[in-house]
Amino acid sequence: MSQAPATSQAMSGTTACILRLHLLSKRFGSQQAAVQGITLNVRRGETIAVIGPSGAGKTTLFRMLNLSLPPTSGSIIFAGSPVASLGPKQLRAVRRRIGSIYQQHHLVGRLRVLHNVLSGRLGRWPTWRALLSLVYPLDLGDAAAALRAVGLADKLYERTDHLSGGQQQRVALARVLLQDADLILADEPVASVDPQLADEIVELLVTLGREAGKTLIVSLHHVGLALRYFSRVLGLRDGEITFDCRPDEVTPLMLAELYGGDRVFGGRSRQADHASAAPAMPLPTTCLHFQPPATAT
Amino acid sequence: MSSAPLDPQHPRQPLPYLKLLLALVAFGAAWRLTEMQPSALFAAEGRRNMLAFIGGMFPPDLSVDFLQRMLGPLLTTIQLSIAGMVLAILIGLALALPAARTLRFAGVLHEVALRRRRRWLLAVLPYAGARGLLNLLRAVPELVWALIFVRAVGLGAFPGVLAIGVAYGGILGKIYAEIIEGVAPQPLETLQSTGAGKLAVFCYGIVPQALPHAVSYTLYRWECAIRASAVLGFVGAGGIGQEIELSMRMFNFHEVMTLLMMVFGLVAITDLISAAVRRRLR
Numbered sequence: 409m410s411q412a413p414a415t416s417q418a419m420s421g422t423t424a425c426i427l428r429l430h431l432l433s434k435r436f437g438s439q440q441a442a443v444q445g446i447t448l449n450v451r452r453g454e455t456i457a458v459i460g461p462s463g464a465g466k467t468t469l470f471r472m473l474n475l476s477l478p479p480t481s482g483s484i485i486f487a488g489s490p491v492a493s494l495g496p497k498q499l500r501a502v503r504r505r506i507g508s509i510y511q512q513h514h515l516v517g518r519l520r521v522l523h524n525v526l527s528g529r530l531g532r533w534p535t536w537r538a539l540l541s542l543v544y545p546l547d548l549g550d551a552a553a554a555l556r557a558v559g560l561a562d563k564l565y566e567r568t569d570h571l572s573g574g575q576q577q578r579v580a581l582a583r584v585l586l587q588d589a590d591l592i593l594a595d596e597p598v599a600s601v602d603p604q605l606a607d608e609i610v611e612l613l614v615t616l617g618r619e620a621g622k623t624l625i626v627s628l629h630h631v632g633l634a635l636r637y638f639s640r641v642l643g644l645r646d647g648e649i650t651f652d653c654r655p656d657e658v659t660p661l662m663l664a665e666l667y668g669g670d671r672v673f674g675g676r677s678r679q680a681d682h683a684s685a686a687p688a689m690p691l692p693t694t695c696l697h698f699q700p701p702a703t704a705t
Numbered sequence: 706m707s708s709a710p711l712d713p714q715h716p717r718q719p720l721p722y723l724k725l726l727l728a729l730v731a732f733g734a735a736w737r738l739t740e741m742q743p744s745a746l747f748a749a750e751g752r753r754n755m756l757a758f759i760g761g762m763f764p765p766d767l768s769v770d771f772l773q774r775m776l777g778p779l780l781t782t783i784q785l786s787i788a789g790m791v792l793a794i795l796i797g798l799a800l801a802l803p804a805a806r807t808l809r810f811a812g813v814l815h816e817v818a819l820r821r822r823r824r825w826l827l828a829v830l831p832y833a834g835a836r837g838l839l840n841l842l843r844a845v846p847e848l849v850w851a852l853i854f855v856r857a858v859g860l861g862a863f864p865g866v867l868a869i870g871v872a873y874g875g876i877l878g879k880i881y882a883e884i885i886e887g888v889a890p891q892p893l894e895t896l897q898s899t900g901a902g903k904l905a906v907f908c909y910g911i912v913p914q915a916l917p918h919a920v921s922y923t924l925y926r927w928e929c930a931i932r933a934s935a936v937l938g939f940v941g942a943g944g945i946g947q948e949i950e951l952s953m954r955m956f957n958f959h960e961v962m963t964l965l966m967m968v969f970g971l972v973a974i975t976d977l978i979s980a981a982v983r984r985r986l987r
Binding site: 471474475476500501502503504505506507508510512514515516518519523527528530531532533535538539542583587 | 891892894895896897898899900901902904905906908909910913914916917
């Protein structure tokens with residue numbers, strides 16, 4: 409697949425779009441593609457929720473977006489530069505501008521909280537400072553401030569794996585704050601905490617992100633949270649985008665089709681859909697005002 | 706939806722008991738080839754010799770004079786084991802870093818490097834070299850290393866230090882490499898996604914995860930090193946082993962008993978220390 413059109417597009421609209429995906433796909437071995445042909449433009453300051461059933465490819469998409477997983481085909485253009493063409497040093501620089509929060513928070517449990525928070529600075533620090541900081545913590549004031557912002561001011565010196573799941577997720581949030589990334593990705597950040605806490609953490613994430621003018625892409629299990637807190641909602645199913653709308657434009661029908669139409673509509677499997685004359689997957693329901701901003705400017 | 710009993714990905718083994726059969730054959734062959742004769746232990750002559758040996762051990766020689774004389778060799782053994790372990794840790798670390806697959810050419814940290822064949826070669830060669838060297842160090846028993854080093858640098862504790870350092874360096878290197886390969890990769894990916902360099906990912910992600918296992922295993926090896934240094938004394942590598950050998954040769958079995966009790970005490974103390982350290986590391 410040619411990458412030329414995507415690249416030339418990127419040249420025209422670098423200011424408004426922080427992230428452009430062009431026909432992004434990922435296939436593991438000979439399995440069905442986990443993500444197929446996603447084309448998406450993300451403007452600066454947008455808060456996007458990605459919803460969809462488990463196995464829809466959300467995690468694969470996120471790992472490609474934070475440059476942990478190279479795509480099988482298609483291109484990612486971050487702030488105007490196609491990621492595939494970056495050398496190791498430039499790749500590090502781009503990674504620094506993308507902050508990630510995972511479902512299982514993926515902190516280093518045996519390190520104290522402050523080091524996990526300060527690891528947000530690793531993209532900025534030269535190696536010698538990173539090593540020195542393990543012995544003599546640097547930027548301690550910033551780490552304390554970030555922890556205060558997520559409501560964990562008193563846990564600075566605690567060992568990370570002594571905290572509860574919700575608290576660890578807040579530590580991950582504090583780390584992203586310290587990283588001061590332009591784009592914050594959160595993959596199911598609240599899937600493993602109780603509903604009330606989930607609400608708090610998502611609200612915290614969106615509020616802190618908005619205040620600092622960050623772009624946010626968050627995948628969620630909980631549709632209610634997605635509709636309440638975000639400015640744009642994407643439906644992802646079988647690795648494809650099924651709709652891309654403002655929250656108030658999301659209809660119950662869209663959601664029903666997103667979450668296993670077979671269950672809602674009485675045992676009609678997707679395989680049966682393929683066989684019928686109707687298109688297996690309706691084209692993404694796209695709301696016009698979210699068309700590529702290149703045309704708008 | 707057919708729930709087939711046979712999963713195509715995990716076909717049923719044609720001979721489910723083949724492995725058990727092979728194990729039994731191996732055991733039987735070992736029994737034959739090593740000429741196992743448990744009855745020989747209880748034959749009249751064997752019994753007499755054993756009784757003489759064990760009987761001679763009691764009472765152990767606890768005279769102040771003997772104990773004072775043995776204090777030096779005892780200290781030598783402790784120092785030998787510690788110096789040997791320091792050397793082993795250095796050798797082990799130096800070889801584990803190139804021998805850990807995840808640090809060389811697989812895993813989270815290498816998705817970019819993989820695209821470049823030149824780097825791949827630069828990674829595979831040190832890996833193969835380090836693994837080969839580790840195997841060589843482990844293949845030669847520590848007793849043979851001791852004999853080699855006694856020839857090279859003369860009698861005394863120093864060849865013992867070298868023997869333990871080299872033989873245990875091979876063991877520690879392999880274990881360290883495997884511990885490094887076994888750490889959870891997700892925190893490493895997270896660290897990398899913040900833009901951290903490789904050394905920073907190593908120190909923030911791999912070291913904290915690997916350290917407790919590495920320390921705990923190293924302490925266990927230290928315990929083994931104390932026992933080994935007692936054996937190494939037999940070939941002239943100093944310490945308490947040399948005294949055991951001397952007393953054995955002079956048929957002073959009650960002294961042997963005292964010395965064995967000392968080794969037992971040392972091992973027990975090592976065990977206490979390592980248990981305490983492991984508790985703190987948890």
